Amino acid sequence: MRILICDGPRSIGESAAHVLGGALRRRRRPTLGIATGSSPLEIYGAFARGIGIEDLDLSRLRAFALDEYVGIADDHPERYANVVDREVTTKLGLDPANVSVPDGASSDPDAAAERYERQIEDAGGIDAQILGVGTNGHIGFNEPGSPHDSRTRVVSLTAETRAANARFFDDISHVPTHAVTQGVGTIMGARTIVMVAQGEAKAEAVRHIIDGEVSTRWPGSILQRHPDVTIVLDEAAGHLLEFAGQYRTDAGYPA
Ligand code: F6R
Numbered sequence: 001m002r003i004l005i006c007d008g009p010r011s012i013g014e015s016a017a018h019v020l021g022g023a024l025r026r027r028r029r030p031t032l033g034i035a036t037g038s039s040p041l042e043i044y045g046a047f048a049r050g051i052g053i054e055d056l057d058l059s060r061l062r063a064f065a066l067d068e069y070v071g072i073a074d075d076h077p078e079r080y081a082n083v084v085d086r087e088v089t090t091k092l093g094l095d096p097a098n099v100s101v102p103d104g105a106s107s108d109p110d111a112a113a114e115r116y117e118r119q120i121e122d123a124g125g126i127d128a129q130i131l132g133v134g135t136n137g138h139i140g141f142n143e144p145g146s147p148h149d150s151r152t153r154v155v156s157l158t159a160e161t162r163a164a165n166a167r168f169f170d171d172i173s174h175v176p177t178h179a180v181t182q183g184v185g186t187i188m189g190a191r192t193i194v195m196v197a198q199g200e201a202k203a204e205a206v207r208h209i210i211d212g213e214v215s216t217r218w219p220g221s222i223l224q225r226h227p228d229v230t231i232v233l234d235e236a237a238g239h240l241l242e243f244a245g246q247y248r249t250d251a252g253y254p255a
Pocket residue numbers: 034035036037038039040066067131132133134135138139140141
């Protein structure tokens with residue numbers, strides 16, 4: 001695991017974009033795994049400025065989102081298909097046909113989840129996966145207790161996750177109760193993973209993920225077993241780490 005503590009959102013986005021870009025450039029038809037939520041927005045901003053992907057032919061880029069709410073209105077601005085369209089497809093000028101999001105509106109979401117898993121396999125797997133992390137350590141919407149070998153499936157969201165995401169909705173009662181998410185095993189299949197976290201609210205989860213035991217209680221802790229993971233943090237998210245002082249990067253991104 002490589003850990004970087006940066007001095008602000010812009011350098012977090014640029015550092016992450018450099019690492020991801022390095023992984024994408026190695027492939028002829030690269031596949032990017034995208035996350036929604038607030039944490040990765042600076043990465044998409046950095047990509048839109050060309051950082052990390054200067055010499056990449058984006059018309060060849062395939063992208064897969066991590067997750068989608070089940071039963072959210074098609075035109076809701078927080079439906080992840082709409083977030084991805086706004087924040088990634090449009091900003092980077094990707095061909096919408098090359099961008100996939102799990103189908104949370106399907107009349108058979110279990111079958112839709114299985115299809116999504118196969119779509120990722122058929123694309124040759126994910127080359128570079130972006131992750132945020134929940135305050136409870138979730139990655140994608142794999143809540144505590146999610147099996148390490150889980151694949152894309154329908155899950156229930158915990159009260160903690162619904163409360164954290166209530167800021168994106170008028171009221172907590174409008175936050176969906178279920179989602180389709182790539183599984184922990186699906187995420188671990190990505191060749192390169194970059195997780196970003198900002199703010200004090202993430203500090204405890206970050207500590208368990210990096211310094212704690214690998215367990216299903218803190219789903220992101222499984223990343224310790226992945227051969228190519230970079231975690232990019234700000235001071236507040238990283239301050240509980242045992243070796244926090246050693247992870248600071250003042251250069252903004254690794255050489
Ligand atoms: C979103 C996702 C979630 C978020 C996490 C952090 O696609 O998979 O795991 O990354 O809930 O969300 P933010 O960044 O909004 O704090």
